[in-house]
Structures are given as structure tokens and as C-alpha cells.
Amino acid sequence: MHDNRTQQVEEQMLVRKAQQGDAQIFSLLVNKYQRRLNHFLHRFTHDEQITLDLVQETFLKAYKALPQFRTDSQFYTWLCCIGMNTAKSMAAISGREPQMITEIVDDDGEQIDVLEYLSDYHTPEGQLLNRELIDAVDEAIDNLPVSLRQPIILSEVNGLTYEEIAHVIGCPVGTVRSRIARAREILSVQIKTRFERE
Incomplete structure (x- = not known):
């Protein structure tokens, strides 16, 4: 906890210096978050070049908007917000989310590890089932409406x-909470139904 607090204070100091016009300090922030932001946006675009363009545009917008940034907020969250808005304006978000979610919460609030549906992960049969599981999770996420897919990811x-x-x-926090709960419910039903049937 102390380390996280220390990192947050250090980040706030860097941001304040960048807000005062220190371009070199802003470059440090870019170097710190560029890879993470790239990874985040690529999950929505699935295109390396588009993602690189989005990351560059996000940092440009962030630099111009630095005076409006409140240092009591998380800088990375702010970057994500700018990145998502930029992606939407560029119509760069594709309809597929390939990231696998291995744990879901069922209707009773119990956490389910979907890997438990595999008979033996390390056997050839298990590897095949794992591929099927990933495909099933991908398909289930694909079938979620965007309003549910974004918050669960x-x-x-x-x-x-x-x-x-x-x-x-x-959107309001309550809406986020209800959408994530609904997404988990749908994923739980779809995954359990598919593998219990098989």
C-alpha cells in the first residue's frame, strides 16, 4: 500500500512539472505509459498501425490538455479516457474483443474458474479443450452488446x-456496476451451458 501511495505522489509531482511546461518530464510520462496504453487500445482496435496512431494522438491531446488535468486523479485513467474518446471519434474500435476471461461470477455470486471445465490442461486433449474454451469465451464476449463489452473488458x-x-x-458508477454484473451473468450462463452440454 505504501509503495502504491509513494508512486502516486511521485506521479503527481511529475505531472505538475509537466503542467508547468517541462516537455522532458512529459516525455518521462510518455515512456512510462506508452506500452501500457498501446496494449490497452490494441484490445479494441486489433490493428497495430491504428493503435500506434491512436497512442500518438492520445499523448498529443493529453499534452495540450495538461492544464485541465487534476493531479488528484489517476493519470493513466485520464489517458485511457482520452484514448477511448479518440478511438470512437476515429471509428477505430472494432467489434471483437479476443482477450480471454478465465474467471466469472455466477448468479449466486460464486466465482467460477472456467478452466475447471478442462479435463486435463496439459494433455493434447486438454490443449484442444483449452482452445475451444478460449473460442467460447471470445464468442460470448463478441455477442455482448458494446455497452456491456466495454466495462467487462x-x-x-x-x-x-x-x-x-x-x-x-x-456514465454513472451505478450503471457501470449493473452492466458488469449483467455481463458476468450472461457469460456465466453461456459458458456453463456450452460445456455442460458437451
Whole structure:
């Protein structure tokens, strides 16, 4: 906890210096978050060149908007928000989310490890089932409406809090919570039904 707090204070100091016009300090922030932002946006675009363009445009917009940034907020969350808005304006977000989610919550609130559906992960048969499982999760996520797909990816894959997700996609925290719950419910039903049937 102390380390996280220390890192947050250090980041706030860097951002304040960048806000005062220190371009070299802003370059340090770019270097710190460029790879992470690239990884995040690529999950939505599935195109390396488009992602690189988006990352560059995001940092340009962030630099211009630095005076408006409040240092009590998370800088990375702010970058995600700019990146998502930029992607939407460029119509760069594709309809597929290939990231695998291995744990879901069923209707009773119990966490289910979907890998438990595999008979033996390390055998050839198990590897085949694993591929089928990944495909099933991909398909289930693909079938979610965008309003549910975005928050579940931001939560389960990127590890953002409900408050951060609300900031990124621009809706109340309560809406984020209900959408994630609904997405988990749908994924749970689809995955359990498919593998219990087989």
C-alpha cells in the first residue's frame, strides 16, 4: 500500500512539472505509459498501425490538455479516457474483443474458474479443450452488446475500478456496476451451458 501511495505522489509531482511546461518530464510520462496504453487500445482496435496512431494522438491531446488535468486523479485513467474518446471519434474500435476471461461470477455470486471445465490442461486433449474454451469465451464476449463489452473488458482485463471505468466510458458508477454484473451473468450462463452440454 505504501509503495502504491509513494508512486502516486511521485506521479503527481511529475505531472505538475509537466503542467508547468517541462516537455522532458512529459516525455518521462510518455515512456512510462506508452506500452501500457498501446496494449490497452490494441484490445479494441486489433490493428497495430491504428493503435500506434491512436497512442500518438492520445499523448498529443493529453499534452495540450495538461492544464485541465487534476493531479488528484489517476493519470493513466485520464489517458485511457482520452484514448477511448479518440478511438470512437476515429471509428477505430472494432467489434471483437479476443482477450480471454478465465474467471466469472455466477448468479449466486460464486466465482467460477472456467478452466475447471478442462479435463486435463496439459494433455493434447486438454490443449484442444483449452482452445475451444478460449473460442467460447471470445464468442460470448463478441455477442455482448458494446455497452456491456466495454466495462467487462476494462474491469476484468485492465483491472480498472468502477469509478475509473465510469470516468472512461462516461456514465454513472451505478450503471457501470449493473452492466458488469449483467455481463458476468450472461457469460456465466453461456459458458456453463456450452460445456455442460458437451
